[in-house]
Amino acid sequence: MFNSTNFAISSRNGLLLENCSSTFNDCVVSTTRFENHFNLQQCESRSNTTMNCYSEDGPDQGEFINLEKLGPAGCQILFSSVTVDVNGSSSSSMPSPLDFQSLELGWWVRGECGCDQNAVCRNVSSQNRTLGYRCYCNEGFAGDGFSAGDGCRKENPNGTSSYS
Structure with a gap:
């Protein structure tokens, strides 16, 4: 659903997942930030649900999220997503702007290059x-x-x- 022959989920996204059998080690955006944004601390119905945040960060990060890494956590629901605007902040001391409930897709054209001469x-x-x-x-x-x-x-x- 999130990957096709011409698009995939960009690695600038963080995914908030629910009903997971295990947790991930790290996320660019903390789960607490998601919980605060959606007021999840006050939702008693979610107290027995395992929430998980997944993103890719670091030197091995590619242009797209590797969805195969999500498999072992056994998550059943994609609750929300956040796109991190890595170019939106000029100072390293300032946090990058977050765009909740959006999902950035990266795209490409298949085949041999067909670019303009310029x-x-x-x-x-x-x-x-x-x-x-x-x-x-x-x-x-x-x-x-x-x-x-x-x-x-x-x-x-x-x-x-x-x-x-």
Whole structure:
């Protein structure tokens, strides 16, 4: 459900899971933060439910969450999610903004690179396996970067773009 041939859950997400048979060791976002946000301490019906927070962080973190790591915890319910805006804070002493109840998906196009002549093709991979590619316009150009799409247009000094 969360992975397809063209998209997967980004590693910028934290997942709050319920009815788990075991717990995970760590999460970028503490379970307490989830509980406070949803007022879960006051919900007596949840007192016998094992809550779990899962995220991926560290030097081995890829672009996507490895859902195979979720299997051993035996969680039955995805209660909520949070997206961590790693680029939203310029100071390391400031916490990153959190966007509760959202789920960021990463995407790619399958097959051989089909980028505009003024774009760079970058492979998208997960767990040491190439999934596809994305196109990014070169500096000074704007657009979607794909030859079958809008391509890349030369940016004018006034901030507009025109086809070259």
